[in-house]
Amino acid sequence: MTTETTKPNSAEIDAVKVKLAESLNGVSLVWSEFRDQTRVVFPSTELLKCLNAFKAAGFDQLSDLTAVDLLEYGNATDRFEVVYCLLNIDNGLRLIAKTYLNEPDLTIPSATSVWFGADWLEREVYDMYGILFSDHPNFKRLLLPQEFQSFPMRKDYPVKGRGERHNFPVITRAES
Amino acid sequence: MPLELLESPDLNANQREGLWTLNFGPQHPATHTTLRLVLQLDGEMVIDAEPDIGFLHSGFEKLGEVLDFNQYVTIVDRMNYISPMANEIAWHHAVEKLLGIELTPRCKYIRTIFAELMRIHDHLLCLGTCVLDLGGATAFMYAFNERETIYEICERASGQRFHTSYTRVGGLLYDVTDDWVTMVRDFARNFPKVYRDFSGLVMKNRIFVERTRDVGVLSREEAIAGGATGPVARASGVVRDLRRDEPYLAYEDFDFDVCASQGGDCYARFQVRMMEMLESIKIIEQAVENIPAGPIFAPGTGKETIPDKREVYRSIEGLIHHFENVMPNRQMPAPKESVYAATESPNGELGYYIVGNGSFRAYRARTRPPSVLHFSLFSRMMRGCMLSDVVAVLGSINIIAAELDR
Numbered sequence: 270m271t272t273e274t275t276k277p278n279s280a281e282i283d284a285v286k287v288k289l290a291e292s293l294n295g296v297s298l299v300w301s302e303f304r305d306q307t308r309v310v311f312p313s314t315e316l317l318k319c320l321n322a323f324k325a326a327g328f329d330q331l332s333d334l335t336a337v338d339l340l341e342y343g344n345a346t347d348r349f350e351v352v353y354c355l356l357n358i359d360n361g362l363r364l365i366a367k368t369y370l371n372e373p374d375l376t377i378p379s380a381t382s383v384w385f386g387a388d389w390l391e392r393e394v395y396d397m398y399g400i401l402f403s404d405h406p407n408f409k410r411l412l413l414p415q416e417f418q419s420f421p422m423r424k425d426y427p428v429k430g431r432g433e434r435h436n437f438p439v440i441t442r443a444e445s
Numbered sequence: 446m447p448l449e450l451l452e453s454p455d456l457n458a459n460q461r462e463g464l465w466t467l468n469f470g471p472q473h474p475a476t477h478t479t480l481r482l483v484l485q486l487d488g489e490m491v492i493d494a495e496p497d498i499g500f501l502h503s504g505f506e507k508l509g510e511v512l513d514f515n516q517y518v519t520i521v522d523r524m525n526y527i528s529p530m531a532n533e534i535a536w537h538h539a540v541e542k543l544l545g546i547e548l549t550p551r552c553k554y555i556r557t558i559f560a561e562l563m564r565i566h567d568h569l570l571c572l573g574t575c576v577l578d579l580g581g582a583t584a585f586m587y588a589f590n591e592r593e594t595i596y597e598i599c600e601r602a603s604g605q606r607f608h609t610s611y612t613r614v615g616g617l618l619y620d621v622t623d624d625w626v627t628m629v630r631d632f633a634r635n636f637p638k639v640y641r642d643f644s645g646l647v648m649k650n651r652i653f654v655e656r657t658r659d660v661g662v663l664s665r666e667e668a669i670a671g672g673a674t675g676p677v678a679r680a681s682g683v684v685r686d687l688r689r690d691e692p693y694l695a696y697e698d699f700d701f702d703v704c705a706s707q708g709g710d711c712y713a714r715f716q717v718r719m720m721e722m723l724e725s726i727k728i729i730e731q732a733v734e735n736i737p738a739g740p741i742f743a744p745g746t747g748k749e750t751i752p753d754k755r756e757v758y759r760s761i762e763g764l765i766h767h768f769e770n771v772m773p774n775r776q777m778p779a780p781k782e783s784v785y786a787a788t789e790s791p792n793g794e795l796g797y798y799i800v801g802n803g804s805f806r807a808y809r810a811r812t813r814p815p816s817v818l819h820f821s822l823f824s825r826m827m828r829g830c831m832l833s834d835v836v837a838v839l840g841s842i843n844i845i846a847a848e849l850d851r
Contacts, residue, residue: 303782304542330669333785333813337800342808343781352798354785354813358669358683361690365785386672389821397506412499412850421507428504428511 281362282307285326292322306365313351313368317378320353320366324383328355328364331380334390336398340424347371349400353380370400379405397422464492469835471500477574478846480820480839486832494827494835496820501850509810513776514540514614515751517810522608524812525848527570528563530599531790533612538693539786539797540807543779546615546749550737553695555621556612558629558732559602560694560788561725565636566595567791567843568676568718575715575840576647579656584646591639594632601625615750616742629733633726640726644719657711661826661838664709671825672818675793676721677842679705680713687789699731711841749777776805783809792816792843816849 289298289309296319299310311319333354339345347369355364370377379402380387391402392411399420402408409415417433419426469482479500485493505524509517514537521532534556541548548556573588596606602621603611611618647653663673668681678685686703688696704720706713742750751770756763769775779801787796793815802808819842826838 304545304784306784308783331672332674332787332794333796333798333811335798335811335813337783337809337811342800342802352783352785352811354796354798358685361685363785365783384670384672386670386818386821389817390672393817410499412502414499421504428507 278305278360278362281360285362285364288326289322292325293319306363308365308367310367310369313370313377316368317380317383319368320380320383323353323355323364323366327357327359327362329358329384330356331384331386331390332356332363334380334387334394336394336400336422338398338422338424349375349398351377351394351400375399376401376403378403379408381405396420399423463487467832474578480844480846480849482823482835484832484835489832491827491830491832491835494824496823498820498846499850501846503851505851506810506812509807509812511806513773513806514779515771517807518612519608519610521812522610523847524814524851525567525790525792525795525816525845526607527843527845528567528791529608530559530611531563531567531788532795533610534560534563534694535786535788535790535795536797537612537614538788539784539799540614542786543782543784543799543801544614544749544777545780546743548615548694548743549740550695551620551739552616552741552743554732554736555602555617555741557695557699558729558736559599559611561728561732562595562598562629562632564725564791565722566592568722571791571840571843572643572647572715572718575837576653578836578840579653581647581650581653584643587639587643587646591636594628594635598625598628598632601628613742613751616740619754620741621736626733626736629729633729633733636726637723640719640722648716648719654712656834657715657837657841658708659710659712660830660834661711661841662709663822663826667822667825668709671822673793673822674815674818675789675791676714676717677793677815677819677822679703680717681709682707687787687794691787693788695732696728698735699728701728711837714841773805778803779805779807785813787813790815792845792848793819812848812851814848814851816844816846820844820849 286300296315297312301308331353335352337350339347339350349370351368351370353366355366379391389411391405394400395402396410396412397420410417419431464485464487467484467486469484471479471481481497483495483497484491505520508520518533518536521536522529524532569588569592573585577585599609600606602625603609603618663681665682668678668683682705684703684705689703701724704717704724706717752763752766757767781801781803783800785796785798787794795815796813798811799807800809
């Protein structure tokens with residue numbers, strides 16, 4: 270049954286590929302497929318240009334924005350993968366766009382100017398992985414305390430933590 | 446609290462004069478769990494509302510990288526604890542997509558029935574508690590009485606009322622029994638009467654209507670660009686439902702409508718939720734009469750799915766099968782690929798982005814919680830509202846802090 274619902278999408282995906290090849294002339298895009306999902310890898314140097322082109326190609330919603338630390342991943346050569354899950358509301362087409370980042374330069378432009386829903390998602394990625402987003406309107410940690418030092422979803426951070434919780438300063442009622 | 450949270454960049458010094466700041470939460474009866482808002486008020490008008498979240502952060506996603514695909518189901522249960530089984534179904538839907546497992550028809554039907562029961566479960570709480578926050582305690586009791594029946598249905602199938610941990614990779618913990626079918630059938634038969642009572646108490650109640658109509662308006666464009674999904678998006682005119690648009694489980698077999706509204710306000714969001722409950726009953730009625738016979742576990746080479754408990758305890762083959770399935774060095778390897786799979790949870794699109802690394806546990810288990818994106822739209826919804834509208838808007842987007850903070 271799944272093949273029936275995805276078949277009309279393949280023509281639409283091809284149309285998107287043609288459209289992006291035109292608007293992103295000279296930018297190397299690597300396409301792949303897995304379990305009926307289309308993925309594209311784009312260079313992080315052209316990030317905003319690519320995201321704007323994706324939006325112009327009809328992907329008007331950012332479903333999800335996340336990152337993966339590839340430190341212990343097989344024979345990966347890059348450190349971080351930033352994933353943009355895009356959705357076209359009108360025809361239901363999905364596209365998973367990825368880009369790779371390496372230390373020490375972990376700054377990429379913010380996607381909030383393209384989809385403002387990226388706001389909190391980018392803050393969470395910074396919170397957990399330490400990837401910086403420039404030109405973000407309100408850039409700070411989302412979930413963890415502002416004074417927290419580490420980025421806990423990185424693979425070199427232990428599951429049990431580094432004892433931060435036990436060393437939180439005790440604030441009395443008078444000081445609060 | 447850090448002072449920079451109070452400094453809204455949109456206001457100049459002149460406008461800021463005469464404003465006062467109110468701290469709302471993290472402990473407040475209307476936040477249900479731990480949410481915190483910093484409100485900038487001009488008299489009673491809300492000028493700016495800044496959410497401050499993270500009080501319930503417990504590192505669920507990090508645990509997802511340590512526990513295997515079957516073990517992590519106990520953690521996803523605790524994300525949106527208002528509709529636990531919807532999380533389990535979403536998690537194993539994504540895992541099965543990564544592993545390439547096709548479910549048996551019986552398992553699909555049972556999961557569909559549970560997914561729809563969970564939708565009613567979640568909507569009842571959302572509607573009931575919001576009406577309670579707005580000052581009406583009667584409707585809340587009607588809603589919670591029905592929720593109790595759903596708890597009993599969960600208990601009959603899984604042995605647990607609340608955190609059921611009922612799904613397994615490629616199947617379910619136990620098969621359902623005939624009396625479970627009777628319970629579901631009775632529930633579907635009785636629900637419309639309760640629905641009428643509830644609807645009569647709430648939806649035409651003048652106090653309720655006046656406190657929710659034109660309050661917390663979200664436009665269609667904002668809903669799309671802001672990532673709103675589920676009832677929140679559908680109330681703003683985005684007619685999109687993954688059950689219809691990306692059919693999973695057995696939804697293709699059933700006849701149901703996608704409920705939407707154009708209002709974009711709190712009342713529209715309640716209306717959509719109310720209508721969806723009746724559609725869920727329609728699906729349950731169709732599904733429960735046609736549950737196919739057969740096994741609940743997908744047939745395969747054996748390593749993907751755990752064996753039936755009766756086999757484990759009565760035969761050496763079953764015991765070996767179980768051993769092969771639970772020992773970390775014997776388990777089925779997941780492909781070294783990544784997959785994003787989403788289901789229509791009661792609150793919206795609940796997605797999982799899973800990266801496999803050749804073992805039976807996720808290298809990265811990202812949850813795409815609908816609450817995060819909805820709550821990030823909160824300050825937009827609050828523009829021009831009064832202080833007393835905060836609880837109405839908060840209730841209408843149904844923020845679950847455990848899912849929000851994970």
